[in-house]
Amino acid sequence: MRRFRIEPSAYAFLGTSVRRTLLLASMLSLLWILLPCAYLCIWAICGTAERDQLGVPSLTWFADLLSDQDWLWSFLVSISYALSCAAAACVLIALFAYSIHFASRWFEAASGASILLVILSPVVSLALSYKYFAGVCSIPAHWAYGVGNTLMLLPIAYAGFEAAQSHVARERLQAGVILGASHGSNFLYVFLPQAWRPLVSSYILCFLVSLDESVFSIMLLDTGRVPVTKRLWDLVGVDSTPRPAAAAIILALAVLLLWGLAAVGARVIRHSRRSSRRKHALL
Amino acid sequence: MKLVTTRHLFSLAVPLFLTAAYLAPLASWIHNFGSAVDSRLLMIAPKQLWTTIIYSSAATAIAVALGGALAIYHRFLVPDGRRWLSLLVCLSLFVGFIARNFAWLAILGFIEEGLSSVLGVRIYLAYSAFAVVLVMTSALVPLAFFVISNGLRPLRDEQLEAAQVMGVAPHQLFRAVIVPIALRSASLAFLLILAIASAYFVTPRILGGGKVDFIGTTAVWFLNHGDSTFANQLGLTLLVPGSLISASLALLVMRWRGRQLGF
Numbered sequence: 046m047r048r049f050r051i052e053p054s055a056y057a058f059l060g061t062s063v064r065r066t067l068l069l070a071s072m073l074s075l076l077w078i079l080l081p082c083a084y085l086c087i088w089a090i091c092g093t094a095e096r097d098q099l100g101v102p103s104l105t106w107f108a109d110l111l112s113d114q115d116w117l118w119s120f121l122v123s124i125s126y127a128l129s130c131a132a133a134a135c136v137l138i139a140l141f142a143y144s145i146h147f148a149s150r151w152f153e154a155a156s157g158a159s160i161l162l163v164i165l166s167p168v169v170s171l172a173l174s175y176k177y178f179a180g181v182c183s184i185p186a187h188w189a190y191g192v193g194n195t196l197m198l199l200p201i202a203y204a205g206f207e208a209a210q211s212h213v214a215r216e217r218l219q220a221g222v223i224l225g226a227s228h229g230s231n232f233l234y235v236f237l238p239q240a241w242r243p244l245v246s247s248y249i250l251c252f253l254v255s256l257d258e259s260v261f262s263i264m265l266l267d268t269g270r271v272p273v274t275k276r277l278w279d280l281v282g283v284d285s286t287p288r289p290a291a292a293a294i295i296l297a298l299a300v301l302l303l304w305g306l307a308a309v310g311a312r313v314i315r316h317s318r319r320s321s322r323r324k325h326a327l328l
Numbered sequence: 329m330k331l332v333t334t335r336h337l338f339s340l341a342v343p344l345f346l347t348a349a350y351l352a353p354l355a356s357w358i359h360n361f362g363s364a365v366d367s368r369l370l371m372i373a374p375k376q377l378w379t380t381i382i383y384s385s386a387a388t389a390i391a392v393a394l395g396g397a398l399a400i401y402h403r404f405l406v407p408d409g410r411r412w413l414s415l416l417v418c419l420s421l422f423v424g425f426i427a428r429n430f431a432w433l434a435i436l437g438f439i440e441e442g443l444s445s446v447l448g449v450r451i452y453l454a455y456s457a458f459a460v461v462l463v464m465t466s467a468l469v470p471l472a473f474f475v476i477s478n479g480l481r482p483l484r485d486e487q488l489e490a491a492q493v494m495g496v497a498p499h500q501l502f503r504a505v506i507v508p509i510a511l512r513s514a515s516l517a518f519l520l521i522l523a524i525a526s527a528y529f530v531t532p533r534i535l536g537g538g539k540v541d542f543i544g545t546t547a548v549w550f551l552n553h554g555d556s557t558f559a560n561q562l563g564l565t566l567l568v569p570g571s572l573i574s575a576s577l578a579l580l581v582m583r584w585r586g587r588q589l590g591f
Binding site for chain 2: 176289297
């Protein structure tokens with residue numbers, strides 16, 4: 046609890062009554078958000094085949110899912126779609142974020158608003174239009190799902206980048222072009238090193254959102270190797286066992302594992318760069 | 329002279345993707361289903377549109393209020409606390425939305441049992457409008473938190489110190505300095521989340537028990553039962569209020585961006 050204390054200077058800014066009200070509302074919000082997560086953990090470990098009955102803790106439901114080929118494919122499909130769609134959305138937004146440094150202000154404002162329009166169009170309507178369009182143009186359902194997922198991630202990646210545009214110095218980009226660098230090399234060697242932090246945070250956010258995408262998967266994908274969200278939807282009203290909880294926990298653990306691996310990888314790269322720099326300095 | 333340079337390709341990447349992946353499917357869909365109107369649409373759509381707007385607005389308003397309070401509290405936490413709070417909020421996104429709906433169903437069942445054993449009267453919480461709003465709010469609070477936290481970035485300690493030096497009392501400082509800055513992003517969060525909430529169909533399907541049907545839920549029902557034409561027409565009905573919200577948000581963003589860019 047001591048971690049969640051307010052900065053000493055803020056005591057004077059907020060006053061006792063405002064501070065207490067904020068604390069109460071924040072605790073209520075956190076409880077509201079975290080209660081289902083806590084219950085999913087308990088349900089996955091202590092749940093029984095009987096509805097809402099808890100029993101002896103065991104890992105039976107995890108073993109049950111991990112021994113099922115279809116579920117294993119679903120985990121793999123969910124993670125690979127999330128990785129690739131988040132990457133596609135971030136690449137598109139990185140190209141856009143670079144180009145607006147050389148474009149007119151109207152182009153910047155209009156393009157930004159049009160990207161945000163996507164998230165505001167009801168996703169049910171968009172998914173229905175995709176289902177119709179994929180049928181008319183004979184586009185495979187999995188391709189349509191991938192494109193739709195990327196489309197929905199575009200505004201999220203944009204919001205992440207937009208908040209961090211101050212990381213990129215426009216003068217440096219323009220200096221690069223004036224000094225004769227092509228836009229391709231300027232993007233790779235001047236823009237990306239400055240923008241990698243917001244790019245990584247946008248990627249993480251997009252990955253998490255994509256992993257949870259359910260509307261397109263429910264409407265577009267029928268059979269075969271489907272993401273976890275579609276498989277969970279198919280269990281609604283059919284299965285009252287703790288399978289959904291176990292699936293959610295396995296997916297969350299897989300994401301945490303990937304996150305950990307990425308963090309270790311980033312640390313190794315940073316360490317090797319630092320040591321090679323030190324080596325060069327000694328030489 | 330080269331007509332299309334790398335820069336042009338870079339700037340055209342997103343507009344081309346939006347045209348191919350957003351405008352083309354939407355335009356062909358509207359063209360195909362927009363002209364004919366099914367007679368059932370007039371019976372079903374207005375009531376369900378009303379239900380969708382009312383319940384999603386209620387869930388959005390509560391989520392923005394709670395997310396806003398959480399974001400303001402987060403702004404004044406010590407740096408370590410800020411990191412932990414963000415992580416806790418993120419944690420809820422890890423386990424997936426559909427699974428959280430399943431969990432809420434069970435939690436509400438337990439609360440129902442607890443209340444009935446204490447009060448001696450059976451109170452139904454699951455499969456009701458209350459359950460739909462409660463669970464939608466729980467899913468929307470993290471979104472509101474992230475948007476409003478982002479909007480609170482311009483709030484600097486120097487501003488607050490200046491107001492304090494000028495003799496402003498803490499509750500006035502909260503009302504006159506913090507709330508106006510938070511309100512700007514809260515209004516953005518409200519429109520953004522309302523647009524997302526109005527398209528929810530998972531929660532009304534799992535927790536509504538057939539009593540609270542959003543347009544999305546009914547569209548999916550008709551789609552699953554082979555009447556895809558009517559499902560598409562229902563989806564089209566949802567696009568109209570959705571577009572109105574979109575247009576107002578786009579105007580808000582354009583105005584905000586315009587002010588930032590100095591138009």
